[in-house]
Amino acid sequence: MTAPEIDPVVESTAADIAEMRIRGAATIADAAAEALATQARRTNVTDPEAFRAELRVAARTLYETRPTAVSLPNALRYVLRGMAGETVSQLQATTIEQAEVFQRDLADAQATLGEVGANRLRDGDVVMTHCHSTDALACIEAALEAGKSLEAIVRETRPRNQGHITASQLREWGVPVTLLVDNAARRYLDQVDHVLVGADSIAADGSVINKIGTSGLAVCARERGVPVMVAAQTIKLHPDTMTGHTVEIEMRAEHEVVGDHERTEIGTEPDDEDLQVENPAFDVTPPRHVDAIVTERGQFPPESIVTLMRDLFGETTGEPWEP
Amino acid sequence: MTAPEIDPVVESTAADIAEMRIRGAATIADAAAEALATQARRTNVTDPEAFRAELRVAARTLYETRPTAVSLPNALRYVLRGMAGETVSQLQATTIEQAEVFQRDLADAQATLGEVGANRLRDGDVVMTHCHSTDALACIEAALEAGKSLEAIVRETRPRNQGHITASQLREWGVPVTLLVDNAARRYLDQVDHVLVGADSIAADGSVINKIGTSGLAVCARERGVPVMVAAQTIKLHPDTMTGHTVEIEMRAEHEVVGDHERTEIGTEPDDEDLQVENPAFDVTPPRHVDAIVTERGQFPPESIVTLMRDLFGETTGEPWEP
Amino acid sequence: MTAPEIDPVVESTAADIAEMRIRGAATIADAAAEALATQARRTNVTDPEAFRAELRVAARTLYETRPTAVSLPNALRYVLRGMAGETVSQLQATTIEQAEVFQRDLADAQATLGEVGANRLRDGDVVMTHCHSTDALACIEAALEAGKSLEAIVRETRPRNQGHITASQLREWGVPVTLLVDNAARRYLDQVDHVLVGADSIAADGSVINKIGTSGLAVCARERGVPVMVAAQTIKLHPDTMTGHTVEIEMRAEHEVVGDHERTEIGTEPDDEDLQVENPAFDVTPPRHVDAIVTERGQFPPESIVTLMRDLFGETTGEPWEP
Amino acid sequence: MTAPEIDPVVESTAADIAEMRIRGAATIADAAAEALATQARRTNVTDPEAFRAELRVAARTLYETRPTAVSLPNALRYVLRGMAGETVSQLQATTIEQAEVFQRDLADAQATLGEVGANRLRDGDVVMTHCHSTDALACIEAALEAGKSLEAIVRETRPRNQGHITASQLREWGVPVTLLVDNAARRYLDQVDHVLVGADSIAADGSVINKIGTSGLAVCARERGVPVMVAAQTIKLHPDTMTGHTVEIEMRAEHEVVGDHERTEIGTEPDDEDLQVENPAFDVTPPRHVDAIVTERGQFPPESIVTLMRDLFGETTGEPWEP
């Protein structure tokens, strides 16, 4: 059997995910499903086993681009689970259809989640956001569509200032926005009715892994008596954590924090080794600082999310591309 | 009596304070005392009452540049309280001498405070800093001089990144530095032995007014079991707060947070009024989140600082430039 | 098809619920089931579709009397779910039987719940109650029947003083009672082994909606180290909250708080609009202040009740009277 | 020496205090000082020692009417401390003058305290009150006079509904009032900027003894992130507590809680001994739930009030009427 041939679309998708041209959990999941469907559609193999091997290699190729983006393996698992049949054409058809189902459900998921989250918001509420999350924004959008009037206090979210994207979207929807540096959040919490954030992934112990700065915000919100709501599609539930795995936190490039010139000014020599810059992309918020996780399957206290995780993904933890 | 004549040095000092070319509480206090001494030295008046009026106007000129910089009125009060005598030359001499005493004590204050703070640090400790405070750094410097080895985790302190100044100073002293965005602080708190910050001012109810972001850091430190130490010379004790006055928080320019171009990208129109940028310079940390305030008079629980305040400044609250 | 004809019993039951002559969650649920059974029994229609329409209108009539009384829709859902068959007489029989099953289970539910709750109480315990809840009292009754000796501290529960009903029932059972104004509760918490309350409804995020004053009591109980136990049949689990809906809090009449004479004395004019009286019937206790929810299906931490809710009611949230 | 002769004014004042016709700490203190002055003015004795004995008996007579009203012994101590001289007429003069000073200072105290407290309130703030305290109201009055606009949420304060008096006063001043049953407080705390209460007395360990229900409110306010401010003149600082004495809590009549008819309905027999009604007048709020104590000497964290207490009253704890 010759080596599996990977379609250029899979490779370009993998590259786009790796370099964050494709980003956001749902976008990644959608792209990954689409890539697998393309691989299935364009295959040249004639042997069913070779087809399966090709799809597995494609899945692994995609998977390895960003292991902390939990929606990616979930998408791959879902599509590969649907790959069934005895001939190549059957395998093609089932894989493609499964990918389509996944993509359709994925779009509905955010809309449904938005409805659920919107139900928690009342007319006149002030919402504080962190980073940019389309799941969180879907809750606001659904509330606006239901005729509720909202205001937003938006943290800029250093180092990449994704709060600017959130602010821009909210302004397009006509939501009055107050933009803050992250440091100013606690000072404004007494004007806030909800802290609303998304999630990079959610662990079986109820922890929420989200953009760096979320956990400090949640701790302050608890101290100020403000409820914290996490909006996250079920593609964010991290199946590996059921078996105790911790979510590896991506460490990002130093230059997001300081440019070369600033670094040189700060250090005692051009390449000062005792001046470290740590730039973790995410942090971990324990469940006791979160009031509700809003998914397209309804809302849950974070301590109960493990039950939903087990219902959806079972207890198996092997990789789907292992034969 | 003609209008009092203000010396150009007073005016340039006032301008430098207003525009933050002179900054840091001790530096401001020192410059203010120096400016008053200069005013006294260069006066052209021959009438004692005119001298007093001139000094009062000079003091008020300096005072009005930055009312939240509490060291400024303290310096002015201190110098004017020493203005005594019946002739202009007596008034000159006493005022100049009082300013000199104040300036000398001021320099000693930071060194003494540093010794006190250093005593709380043990060899091998890791210290997390916020913003740039020479009082806080004095504690680290004294500890280093006592032969203790320290490491520092430095928050960059948006929006003005004064953490870079702190980091640079620490590197000069050979302290290994890890630089973080402010959002990353909670993630690193379990490696930290002390949170060490300065103070812009300290209120009679034990609250610490300091650079925006301090209160959120203190809340997280308490949650993580890390003690919080505030280094502040007694010039930071805000006498107005004894009578319940709250410290007015300076709101700084929007462009420290977003530039014109970013603002335009975020808003829905060039001058989008529903896009507000709030940029408070300071926030308020309640005493229950602070473990000790370190001053040149020793260390105090924040709930006891009012006693020191009353010992030093009495209960009077009138302005010193009022006749 | 002519307009459905509603039986007078349905209408009188609806009126009794609306005007609180029928009150208490189980009593309402029982009456609603009985009313539907009567509607089914006395129908004049001969067409199966007309029968179904009639029952749906009857259910909606009952439902609209008190939307916050969660047991009402649960009862209606349960009975209508059992309406099956192809002829009117089959539909009659199944609906009537389903209502009987519901009513029988309902009676057992409280007894079973009482056994479960009683198991948490030890001989000699002191229980603090709020408002009047037959579910909570069932726990005490079962404990007494098991030979345990208990004492009770009873809050009067302004504005309607339902604590008096609780106290009276406990005295009938021979339980020594100490009656307190609501304000005195914290002072006596150090003598208390359990805070025991019922629930108006329970939300999917683990919140307990119960008589106004419950949440303040729960916060104080946590601060004093006293466990809080909520006794609630599963008819109190609010299915709408699974999709994020918040429970609308009934605002009750001002004259429960102040009479006309008092109002006039307080206000500056007979109809002083700047003197508002707010009289919410219920408040919301977050799950972190509750130790256990006791149901006829066993006890649960509040954070897990969503799982029971999903087991019992599934994920569907449409109204049962919609065709 | 014949038995001291007590003036009828002393006796009627004592009776008025005992039966709460004179109430409120400042009013009691003022009346007690006035009574001592009257005793001194109208004395018939000619022997200095007899004068002193008479005043001491008068003081003790007044003192024993209401030992928990801490302002009473403070007033008596203050006046008797001023009784000096070698002749009866000197003793008369000094005692009367000391009483006048005390009374004058007392009136100023509330006004000064009001200024201090008002400084903590900002324009637009919402204040929640408990019971009726003229010290607390003085803070609001001073804020209104300073041009600040305030709103109030007023707890009715069972069992005696003194909140109605507060509400009525606030309405006279034009403050919009929302009146609540005590149970509803926590539900409205997220709209509140300050909890503002008075104090019956304040203990050396920083505890605040105030109207029953205060401590539960303070616990909930801390949980919701709302600061708690206690307004109390220094006549409320309980000197006995410096030596560890706890403040005895007055237990008031049952019929404030339930009338005869209600009691009979609740109990199992007319004089049901196992139905107790406990009606404590006050409770104890620990210092960690209070943010500031506002006095006419300035504001203090509750943990520092002992220092003020020692400054004002010294360390002596003997009764002033002991020779």
Added chain:
Amino acid sequence: MTAPEIDPVVESTAADIAEMRIRGAATIADAAAEALATQARRTNVTDPEAFRAELRVAARTLYETRPTAVSLPNALRYVLRGMAGETVSQLQATTIEQAEVFQRDLADAQATLGEVGANRLRDGDVVMTHCHSTDALACIEAALEAGKSLEAIVRETRPRNQGHITASQLREWGVPVTLLVDNAARRYLDQVDHVLVGADSIAADGSVINKIGTSGLAVCARERGVPVMVAAQTIKLHPDTMTGHTVEIEMRAEHEVVGDHERTEIGTEPDDEDLQVENPAFDVTPPRHVDAIVTERGQFPPESIVTLMRDLFGETTGEPWEP
């Protein structure tokens, strides 16, 4: 029917459990299953009903030795549930096989649980232990096998010093150990990454019943920001607690705490009745002080464990030996 004949192995196993020669939950469960298998293997009866009766009596004999050791009834339930068939030889075969399955699964359970727990531990972590738990040690062992380097701080665990066993096992594995008296734990918590304990049993309300001292350690760990991990096979989930039963805490012999000589020295007379020694074997840690429960079925927040309990054991609570 003659009285059932109990095999000597059952009786010696019962005695060994009672006298703690057999101890540790898994060891007890294994021995109990083995004893039932032996009973089945060696039976002399020929009547199926007599066989069943014999097995039930054997189970009850074993059960009554230590009712708080929850693994015992779980093992008995499991084996008896498998006893099926119509002839004695069928009953023998099924019972023996079920016991074997149980024993095999039991061994795997600890290994699987160890893998799950190990995934929570990172290379270089410091773990604090309490008492001796093979489940907790399995997590450490699996982490070591995965190449992680760990250190341990071991509490001696008065009164029986089982911490010495833990320390000895850890030293065998080459883990550096710091041994402490129990009192010293809080002082060392800032060096600790995980508190890791086993469980005697786990209740449906999420409480963890474990060796006396666990709950105080968990409270301190929460205060210091250290996560608490409980390692417990599912045989520790206490099915009785689903119906509200509390776990009876075994009170152990006084001489574990003080010997006869010490007691005599302390008391005022040889048999001083007012000198009590209380020696509870276990205490109860509420779920809010525990971060994760690690089982062979994965990890769970303590508030969700009731769901697993219901999945595994259903809602039935009758004793398995009841016909």
Added chain:
Amino acid sequence: MTAPEIDPVVESTAADIAEMRIRGAATIADAAAEALATQARRTNVTDPEAFRAELRVAARTLYETRPTAVSLPNALRYVLRGMAGETVSQLQATTIEQAEVFQRDLADAQATLGEVGANRLRDGDVVMTHCHSTDALACIEAALEAGKSLEAIVRETRPRNQGHITASQLREWGVPVTLLVDNAARRYLDQVDHVLVGADSIAADGSVINKIGTSGLAVCARERGVPVMVAAQTIKLHPDTMTGHTVEIEMRAEHEVVGDHERTEIGTEPDDEDLQVENPAFDVTPPRHVDAIVTERGQFPPESIVTLMRDLFGETTGEPWEP
């Protein structure tokens, strides 16, 4: 000048303190004062300067035996401060008299402190103790003498079991005692009205340094709503801590924790270096977990003790034996 000659009594006292034959803060202070008086009484020198040198060397000899026993330097400071005069006989007289005053005050101090502490205890209270403190016991003794009936729950206080001494003393006074291992404390806290402990020393930041295990008990007491009372004479206030010095914690011998035999059994080899035993004598309880510090000068919140410290000892921190 010849080397100062140290009296054998000073040397034997120093030895007794070092080897803990003399222990307890007051006993140490008394012995130290007595030793200095003896040195003064028996001196052979004839030169005043030699006398002073001799006393200083004696003080330093005593001081160096146990630097963490704060009463020791306080006693030495107090006595040496009184050493005044121009001749040896004057110096002798003043030193001896000052020592006598100190010793007399010291005895009164405990009795006075006992009265203060007793005032916090009510008839019928249950007190939990840790270690053995005569200051704490003085509070109980005074309460008993005032006719109050008390019960005690006594922690044994590993590793040295000083709780046995406490229990024995309480039994002599007729107080019913329940003795517990330290691990069992939290389980019994809901029966406790006061945690009552002594202090080894008290720091300027309000921290209480006391027998290892105190801080964990205080944390649990706060969590259970039980007030914590520290009984400590002012000789325990550690003057060095005013300048930020931390109190060095004495590390005691390993064999208090494990004997040679046990150590060998635990370790992997006779002298296993990776088996460390840490045996700190004391730990540090932060002020937020302590409700009151009871001294012979009255009671104080721990956050205010610095004020008392400054009143008694001023701000000077030089050693008294420095010329």
